[in-house]
Amino acid sequence: MATRPPYPTHPTGPVGPAGGSPRPAHWWQRAWVRYGALSTLLALSGLVILALVREQTGTQGFLVGLGLAVLPVPLLIAAFRWLDRVEPGPWRNLVFSFAWGACAAALIAIIANSFATRWIATATADPSSADTLGATVIAPVVEESAKAAAVLLVFLFRRRDFTGLVDGVVIAGVTATGFAFTENILYLGTAFGTDQLTGDSGIASVTAATFFVRIVMSPFAHPLFTVLTGIGFGVAALSAPRQRWRRILLPPCGLLLAMGLHAMWNGSTVFGPYGFFAVYAAIMVPAFGLLTWLVIWTRQRELRTVREELPAYAVAGWLAPGEPFALGSMRARRLARAHARRGGGRRAAREVARYEAYATSLAFLRHRGRRGRAGADFVVREAELLRELWLRREVARPALDHAARATAPRVPVVAAPWAVYGMYGYPSQPVSPPGQQPWPGYPAHPAGPYPAYNPYRT
Structure with missing residues (x-):
């Protein structure tokens, strides 16, 4: 019988007092009474x-x-x-x-x-x-x-x-x-x-x-x-x-x-x-x-706050490494919901949307905690949000990982000046270094010979 994986550890950060059990409410303080009176x-x-x-x-x-x-x-x-x-x-x-x-x-x-x-x-x-x-x-x-x-x-x-x-x-x-x-x-x-x-x-x-x-x-x-x-x-x-x-x-x-x-x-x-x-x-x-x-x-x-606060939970294991970046981009969020919809239908897309909302609330909660603005229920609320994320991780993580890869900024690669690149970024034909005699069977560099490198030249 498969056992459920344990929760990750909590990240080091703001700590608030643990919330106690709520007191029994009077009848006029119950939710259905308030909703009924307001609707009427x-x-x-x-x-x-x-x-x-x-x-x-x-x-x-x-x-x-x-x-x-x-x-x-x-x-x-x-x-x-x-x-x-x-x-x-x-x-x-x-x-x-x-x-x-x-x-x-x-x-x-x-x-x-x-x-x-x-x-x-x-x-x-x-x-x-x-x-x-x-x-x-x-x-x-x-x-x-x-x-x-x-x-x-x-x-x-x-x-x-x-x-x-x-x-x-x-x-x-x-x-x-x-x-x-x-x-x-x-x-x-x-x-x-x-x-x-x-x-x-x-x-x-x-x-x-x-x-x-x-x-x-x-x-x-x-x-x-x-x-x-x-x-x-x-x-x-x-x-x-x-x-x-x-x-x-x-x-x-x-x-x-x-x-x-x-x-x-x-x-x-x-x-x-x-x-x-x-x-x-x-x-x-x-x-x-x-x-x-x-x-x-x-x-x-708010999006910047999400990108800055959620990496602490990624380090602790609650989030995947690429999720803080994806959750801090509205374009990545849309791509994640679309990816989940293609794979699991509307229900999966709704679960990813809820995952995004809970993760954003978690980032704002931690931000308020670091600034001393969190209430007495900080620990309870943080645990609730982490639990909601953990329950939806199997559906949301693949979608957010796909979105993070699709929207990640391209890193420019500086290539050697004698490389001739083809369509997919790989050398289409090996060539000899500039300024030297062609190797047997290889053509010379297309730009011709280069002057010798002089480190003292100004």
Whole structure:
């Protein structure tokens, strides 16, 4: 009977306190209770927001708004998912974030904005100024706070999946995408209803203008605002436990920046007929470009962290020698999954993808441990990740080894000057050294005789 090979030894490195057994949780702290309550809350919010939007737009306007508002959603979700490919987070976090933005946050915003605008109009007896004040002051505060609640919930209750800046950007961006989806349905459906009353159609219609501004020009507006909040939470997640004030103050600072940028965007129409385009060109586009560069740079830094931290586990025997290089390259990862799919089907490819995700989490965990940022469960979490890797090694190692060989940098070989190489890198015909008489049966060097070597010649 074959015996199972023993685990390799642990690498020398950061050591954290061993985690003890968890205390028995109260009934309201159990996972199924939290998931059930949260699902019920989101479902009720979705039903209420559906009824409110349909009441304001009508059935036909709702369907038109829904069809137009859904267009940018797959592109935005794909972009945020691409950013999260180094250490992919669970799909349930993304589903929760989108549902919170589309249902709960949108419902809070509609109710709070309507109440605040009516109260201001009654207090000032000036409905026009109430609308302007509500759009530039009330709406940014309410909407960004409602969207930030999703980031806060993931940060508090899914802390293991929220480990850095990219996680904050992805959770915040997906939440804002859901919020913009519902808001676009409302705006586009209302515009369509206005066109139905006035009889306008085509390019000059209100629906076309609304579609151009909200779907073509600025589909990234809401994600851009809320990403600032996500960056605050992401940097807080990277902070050491002893940096308490940094962990407390950074998320509110990000939220305030999101509110300020949102207020400037909503108030762009106050700056004259060209205020919208001025704010768009001078603030929104540069901010979008800067944040895009930041998250891509962070993504590359994460890959570098993988390449730097995993060799310790390769030395200890947990990983093959070529795996740290392959796991630190997105191209090598794709090749490994494709190789596993050709040999073992989709199931093998999924196992390799999980292996890559666990190995990346292990590298980040060790990186935090070396910097003194690991929690009390460092040893327990490290053992869990190593066990997951060990269980999948038979499927993943051949695929990653193939990917490492295929993507390894070519080492240039300096050959002797008298060698004539053929198609595959081997001498096609032996020749004599330069500057000497041809050997019997061998031709002279093709470049002709060379001067004698003089080591003192300058």
